[in-house]
Amino acid sequence: MIYKIAPFIIVLIMFLAPITIAMIIDKKYRRTSLIFSSTKQKKKMGLDMYLIRYEETDSGSKTEEIAVAQWRKANAIHSYVVNKYADGVDDCQEIPLTLEDIAELNKLCKDVLDDPESARDKLPTASGFFFGSTAYDEWYLRDLKDTVTMLDYVQLMDKDWCHKYYYQASW
Numbered sequence: 001m002i003y004k005i006a007p008f009i010i011v012l013i014m015f016l017a018p019i020t021i022a023m024i025i026d027k028k029y030r031r032t033s034l035i036f037s038s039t040k041q042k043k044k045m046g047l048d049m050y051l052i053r054y055e056e057t058d059s060g061s062k063t064e065e066i067a068v069a070q071w072r073k074a075n076a077i078h079s080y081v082v083n084k085y086a087d088g089v090d091d092c093q094e095i096p097l098t099l100e101d102i103a104e105l106n107k108l109c110k111d112v113l114d115d116p117e118s119a120r121d122k123l124p125t126a127s128g129f130f131f132g133s134t135a136y137d138e139w140y141l142r143d144l145k146d147t148v149t150m151l152d153y154v155q156l157m158d159k160d161w162c163h164k165y166y167y168q169a170s171w
Helices: 002-015 075-085 099-114 116-122 138-157
Strands: 019-026 031-038 048-056 062-072 095-097 164-170
Touching (some): 075 099, 075 138, 095 099, 099 116, 099 138
Parallel strands (some): 031 062
Antiparallel strands (some): 019 031, 048 062, 048 164, 095 164
């Protein structure tokens, strides 16, 4: 049994060291959350963003919803998702994402981390009420590193492509 769990534990240690993991049961929405949150996420007001994995019944209703990633004030990620997958409409709505969409965002973050000078063109920041800083500084790069870590995990855990995802933000 331990030999089956060991690779998973190694992945957690190697890739999630700068990330804290918390299991939360949200009674209001009856949603279980495996939330990855970076260490800068201590403030109460601001842009909160979630990647939710869910399963659907034959009738189309959602069954088990699990938050597999969480960001706080990562406005470049938010802007990218809203502009690319919601036609720029930012109403805190659920934005459906495929695993291919998640892989594309992950690759984009890796590209910007490899060449930070391209950040303004490839993954620009966005201003907004409570959206945080628009500077291309160490916090911006940290958000991208955290995003890569979280999305690598999502892709690793869903290699059979059997789940559905949506992104949702609140501010």
